[in-house]
Amino acid sequence: MTTIAAIGTYLPVWGSQLSRTIGPDEDAVTLAVAAGRAAMVARPDVSVDAVVVVSRHLPLIEGGNSAPVLAGLGLHEGTRTREVVGGAAAMLDEITAATPGTLVIGTDTSAAAGASAVLCDTGGTAVTGTGRVTRSLPVRTRDQHGAVTDYADPRLLRERGVVESLARLGTPTAAVVAGLSGRDAAALCAAPPAALPTLGASATGFAIAALAASEAGGTLVAVDQATVAIAELASGPIAVVRDEAAPQPTPASSFTEGSSVSISLPAYERAFDAKVRLEAARCASCGTLSLPPRLRCIECGHEGASERVALPRVGEVYSLATVRVPVPGLVTPYTIIIAELGDTGVRTIVKLTGAPAGSVAIGDRGTLVLRLVAVRQGVPDYGYGFLPDSHEVAA
């Protein structure tokens, strides 16, 4: 048995009420970090000592996804991490097996994009796995090169996949179903279930959050093609923080073909911690903050030891430039912003995110959020984006 203390959710701002899509500066990692941060905001008293990321869309199959997840969440590099390939059922398995202090994050970039993070701890609301069936009916396939094949027979999947698997588990009546679209989900429930914004791993977190809203608990069914997991959620409160801004239509943009933005991996490695954790160097002599961290203090010239300190994630636009001309390898238009962070006097140069290019002005305020700055020779290069204040996180 696991007990759940909090859930954080994140939906990209782009798309419709029914289905969100990621922006060009988002991927499964940035979505995971946004949801994880929401969960940690919901229960800042819970200390996280393990992170599990469940997804079918992790960008680096050869490894390297967990480091930006930990850095983006502000967790110590010694935190245990695991990356699990899977959908809603796998996410439920990870939650029901989680130990206290584990943050289980489901993150999906397609077909409907979103992420949810379930923070497990002692003394929360219990969730108990009550059954599982693993079967094969691969009506949709994606091979190691990304090629997708769709068998395109939803009735087959429903009858011989989901219904048959549930029959082997005694045909439980679900309160909510993760991994199926509205009508198919409703057919498994006594009362109309909550509509969920995603269908992959993150759907399970959204499902638990929906159940938690009533504090009544109930049976949760999570479906991954013909593989099904079920669990019982006890009645009780769960703190939920939703980072789900109202959807906006995706602005017109164009991608210009061209050579990939090049990268120096030594430069990437040297910058990684400060860049992805948004940390400055504080001079040991005069206390001045430098971003990027540097050997010689930008103010007093002291050289040598400095400590890393987290920077405030709120800022104000000092100046900006909106690039409208095509730039090979990039999506245009985009807005570059020099933002002054809190009252530190530190400025950083970032791109606008979560709002159409050109929609901010000098003096506007916003928050800094982890984003995919570029993909450079195949390497996701993470940094921060400026999210204007019209975007609000609802608790």
Add this chain to the structure above:
Amino acid sequence: MRRVAMVGAGMTQFGELFHLGMKDMLPMAVSEAAASVDKGFDRADVQAAWFGELVTTDGFATGILADTCGLLDIPVSRLENACATGNDAVRHGTMAIASGMYDVVLVVGADKVRETSSRTTFWDWMSMTRDAAWDFPLGLVAPANFALHAARYLYESPHATREHLAMVAVKNHHHGVTNPKAQMRFEITVQQVLDAPMVVDPFGLYDCTPQSDGAAAVILVAEELADRYTDHPVWVRGTGLGLDRVMHQHKRDMTTFPPTVKAAKQAYAMAGVGPADIDVAEVHDCFTGVELIDYEDLGFCEKWGAAGLIESGATYVGGRIPVNPSGGLKAKGHPPGATGVAQCVELFEQLRGESTNQVDGARLGLAHNIGGPTAVSAITILGADKP
């Protein structure tokens, strides 16, 4: 310190010189400079050369200059200092003679921006000016680099608007019409500038310099030798070079270019003059808003006075302080390594009364570059009168 005289100056056409390579442009510019020397010039007299070039487009830079210009028996050094390369190369040539080490020095600047696709130019040239990890992946292309300054300038200035930026383009295009070496020899209107497609806010297409190829050369000699070459030398009166924090996020006040202020202070002090003494100026106008900020940084007007200055017509030829009679980078073109040297070519002609867009009675001229990620400026002050 010995006085330094400029006795010859020449340049190629600026433009999209697809038909010419670096190995063609360099000898063309050097030969034109040699031909401009009133009493004749034997290039065997050259004792050392400096070559300003940002990007090597056709092989080993100094060797190409020596090889293609018949200078294989003298030392040649390459100098790169972003868009300030040209005037910094002139500064190095000046130092070489002033120090007494050499008596006759050749200074050449050249670049071929159009040697690669216009689409990829942004990336081809951006790696020179951006931090590889922090700024490079953002797509902080050259116009954005300066737009960050212009946007803040327009925000803070009580007077300046996009129309004032447009007026700079209109003036420099007007000046460029008379310059046979200019890339863009046509008049434009404020409305055309405002209506042009946006490149990077607040710069539309006509607010931006074109992409250019070109080369320029000047010949510097020691005071004692000037008579041998001409009765009308132009004197290098002052030079300066200033730097600033490299990253935009570290520039506290983006309504000014501190490198320009520093370089100007040095050059004015060395020449023993002030901004009011300058009769004609060739300043860096890679983007229109930059020229407005230059006016203030160089002391041609007070802070926030630039909008009024351009509006008054004072910076047209015939005005109080004519700026960019050659057409500037905006109309003449901007092959970065050549740009500063070509500014000196224009001033050489102005101060000898030979320019195609002559400023009446010009005795003192100033050439100015600002570049890199707006972190370096070089200035040369030339005079018709021996100091």
